[in-house]
Amino acid sequence: MKKEANIDWGNLGFSYIKTDYRYVSKWKDGKWDEGILTKDNTLTISEGSPALHYGQQCFEGLKAYRTKSGKIQLFRVDENAKRMNRSAANLLMPEIPVEKFIDACKKVIKANEHFVPPYGTGATLYIRPFLIGVGDNIGVHPASEYIFSVFCMPVGPYFKGGLKPVNFMIADFDRAAPRGTGSIKVGGNYAASLTPHKIAVEKGFADCIYLDPATQSKIEEVGAANFFGITKNNEFVTPFSPSILPSITKYSLLHIAENYLDLKVFERDVFIDNLSEFAEAGACGTAAVITPIGGIEYKNKLHVFYSTEEPGPITKKLYDILYSIQFGDIEGPEGWIFEV
Ligand SMILES: Cc1ncc(COP(=O)(O)O)c(C=O)c1O
Numbered sequence: 001m002k003k004e005a006n007i008d009w010g011n012l013g014f015s016y017i018k019t020d021y022r023y024v025s026k027w028k029d030g031k032w033d034e035g036i037l038t039k040d041n042t043l044t045i046s047e048g049s050p051a052l053h054y055g056q057q058c059f060e061g062l063k064a065y066r067t068k069s070g071k072i073q074l075f076r077v078d079e080n081a082k083r084m085n086r087s088a089a090n091l092l093m094p095e096i097p098v099e100k101f102i103d104a105c106k107k108v109i110k111a112n113e114h115f116v117p118p119y120g121t122g123a124t125l126y127i128r129p130f131l132i133g134v135g136d137n138i139g140v141h142p143a144s145e146y147i148f149s150v151f152c153m154p155v156g157p158y159f160k161g162g163l164k165p166v167n168f169m170i171a172d173f174d175r176a177a178p179r180g181t182g183s184i185k186v187g188g189n190y191a192a193s194l195t196p197h198k199i200a201v202e203k204g205f206a207d208c209i210y211l212d213p214a215t216q217s218k219i220e221e222v223g224a225a226n227f228f229g230i231t232k233n234n235e236f237v238t239p240f241s242p243s244i245l246p247s248i249t250k251y252s253l254l255h256i257a258e259n260y261l262d263l264k265v266f267e268r269d270v271f272i273d274n275l276s277e278f279a280e281a282g283a284c285g286t287a288a289v290i291t292p293i294g295g296i297e298y299k300n301k302l303h304v305f306y307s308t309e310e311p312g313p314i315t316k317k318l319y320d321i322l323y324s325i326q327f328g329d330i331e332g333p334e335g336w337i338f339e340v
Pocket residue numbers: 061221222223224225226245246247248249250284285286287
């Protein structure tokens with residue numbers, strides 16, 4: 001009989017749960033080893049590791065979904081692999097072959113299969129691949145050795161309440177510089193977001209939204225999700241900027257909006273002084289899925305989009321289609337789904 005994890009699937013938050021196995025592979029002398037699955041959730045690394053001092057590390061986040069028939073599937077994992085390699089290249093770290101990345105994710109999911117939440121609970125298995133520069137070092141230069149690891153845990157909604165709208169405030173800080181590391185998934189960006197996030201939560205907001213660092217006039221993104229708006233003319237609009245993380249969910253929604261809902265779609269500037277062009281707004285990402293934005297506080301005024309109580313109709317339609325593709329209720333575009 002299959003082992004069942006003793007978890008209250010319907011009440012999961014987004015927090016660490018130790019699962020049974022994780023994958024660890026090491027890079028040394030110019031090549032990756034085979035990698036192993038291990039029960040040990042700790043890493044022993046040199047105190048001089050560049051990941052510890054100079055932030056030479058990057059990571060990814062994706063989910064495995066249990067379908068109605070009990071199968072497990074991944075959503076666009078190849079895009080996570082490619083993004084991880086863009087992050088790695090930017091920080092002078094070795095690339096991970098896309099096949100190795102996908103294989104590591106699948107191995108971890110299979111080894112922890114009993115932690116994949118049942119269909120219908122809304123919960124998923126969150127997968128966290130990461131790459132760190134390690135080894136004896138003290139100067140600011142790239143590491144001589146690297147560790148690539150993948151671990152996972154069951155999660156519920158990132159923002160409490162699922163499809164219930166949340167409010168955000170405009171941050172008084174920048175998370176990235178115009179020509180910095182905003183478009184790659186590296187820890188430094190998130191370190192910079194800790195204080196603004198704390199301030200936002202203390203003021204009663206779910207998180208903050210960052211403006212473009214050069215002019216402070218355009219919306220960039222939420223702390224851990226991209227922004228989109230639906231204009232009063234039914235266009236799907238999302239910011240275009242070199243310093244935001246290219247969200248895989250966002251690009252999926254651009255496709256869904258255009259091809260399933262027949263909306264015109266635009267990646268373009270979104271001016272904070274022109275929020276009234278939008279009838280609805282939302283935050284999108286792997287963890288956030290689609291979280292409707294009730295309102296945004298800017299200069300002490302809360303600008304409400306559709307409602308602070310319920311999602312707008314187009315936001316809801318986008319959510320339903322994305323969710324149905326991810327959980328296998330409807331077929332997605334070719335190449336989006338990877339069976340485990
Ligand atoms: C800063 C930031 N923006 C956007 C996203 C959403 O990206 P994705 O849809 O690829 O998960 C994330 C989460 O990965 C993020 O951390």
